[in-house]
Amino acid sequence: MKRFRLLFALTSLIFFTASAQNLELKGTLNNMPGVRMVKMSYDIGDERITDSALVINGSFLFNIKLNEVSSALMIASFNPKPGEKGYRKDIKSFYIEPGKMLLEGSDSLKFSVITGSKAQKAHEEYLQLVDNYSKKEIAMLLQYMTYMKDGDIENAKRIGKEKQTISEEKAEKITWPYIINNPNSPIALNLLINYAGYDIRANKIEPVFKTFPKTVQNSPSGIAFKEKIEVAKKSGIGVMALPFTQNDTIGKPVSLTAFKGKYVLLDFWASWCAPCRHENPYVVQAFDKYKDKNFTVVSISLDGPGKHKEWMDAIHKDGLIWTHLSDLKLKDNAVAVLYGISAIPQNFLIDPSGVIIAKNLRKEELGKKLEELLQ
DSSP, rough: HHHHHHHHHHHHHHHHHHHTOEEEEEEEEOOTTEEEEEEEEEEEEEEEEEEEEEBBBBBBEEEOOOOOOOEEEEEEOOOOOOOOOOOOEEEEEEEEEEEEEEEESSSSTTTOOSSOOOOHHHHHHHHTTTTHHHHHHHHHHHHHHHHHHOOHHHHHHHHHHHHHHHHHIIIIIIIIHHHHTTTTTTTTTHHHHHHHHHSSSSEEEEEEEHOOOOHTTTTTTHHHHHHHHHHHHSTTTTTOOOOOOOEBSSSOEGGGGGGGGGGGEEEOOOOOOOHHHHHHHHHHHHHHTTTTEEEEEEEEEEETTOOOOHHHHHHHHHHHHHHHEEESSSOOOOHHHHOOOOOSEEEEEEOOSSSSSEEOOOHHHHHHHHHHHHH
C-alpha cells in the first residue's frame, strides 16, 4: 500500500508539474510610440483564449499558463493620427510554447523577430517551403478583392476558383508530405488539424495522427482532435447515419428514422450564415425537381436562443418548404454535436437504407448527384 501511495504521489507531482508550465513572453517594440497595448489570442484544445498586455516604454510582458505548442495571433493597436478614425492595427502570426520567448520589433510588429521557440523556428522553415504558393495566393486574393470592388462578379468567381486550386495544390504537394515526414515536428499537429479541416477524412488522417509522439496525442489539442476523429468515423461516407430526434418549428419532435426509405439530404445551416443562404437556392432547385422521386430534405438550424423568428423568417424568405428542426442552441445544437459539425454549411446525403453516401455537396453538385441516383 505504501508503494502505491508513493507512486501515486510521484505521478501526481509529475502531472502537476507538466500541467503548470508557463510561457514568459517578453516583447520590445522600437520606433512604435503609438502602441499602448497588444492583444494575443491562442488555442488550448478547443478553447480560444485572448489576453492583453500594456506596452510601457516600448516593452510588454505576457505570463500565461501554457502546457502545449499553440499558434498565436498578436495585434498591436495604434492611437489614431490626427484626422483618422478608429485604430490602425499591426498583426503578427507565430507559434508559442512553454518556456521563455522574446519578441523584438522595429517599426513593425508584423516583421518582428521571435526567439526562444522551436515551434516558431519550424514554422519559419515551413513558410519557406510554401513561399511560392503563398505569394500566388496573396496576389490572387488582391485581384479577387479588386474584381469585387469593381462589381466584376464573373472574374471574381474565376480568380476565386484559381486561388482554391493553388491552395489545394499547396496542401497536397507541400503540407501533407511535410506532416507525414516530420511527425516529431512541434508544428505537425497544428498543420494536420488545419489540413484535415472541418470535414475530417478519418481513414486518411487517423493513421498519421497515431505516428505523432504520445505527448502530442495526449496534449489538450491532441485529445480534442482525437475526439473529432472519432466523431468523423461515426459520420463518414459508408456508415449508417446516426439517429436523432429534435423539435420542428412548432415544437413537434421529429426523428430521422421517420424518413427511412427515402433519399434524405441532412442539411446544417442557420439564418445568420451568409454562405448557407447562398447555398439555399441550389437545395430548393434540387428539392423541387426530385421531391416526387423519393427525395426530401431535413434541415438542422444552428440559430441561437431567442432567434425563432429569425429562423422562421429565413425559411419563408428562401422558400425552404421541407422539414426544419432546431433546439436553438447555436453550435451546441444536439444534432450538430452528434455529427461533429464545427462549421456551416454542411450536409450529408443519406440513402433509403440509412447509409451516408455523400457529404458536403455544394451548388450544382447536389443536383448532379441526385440525377445520377434518381433519373
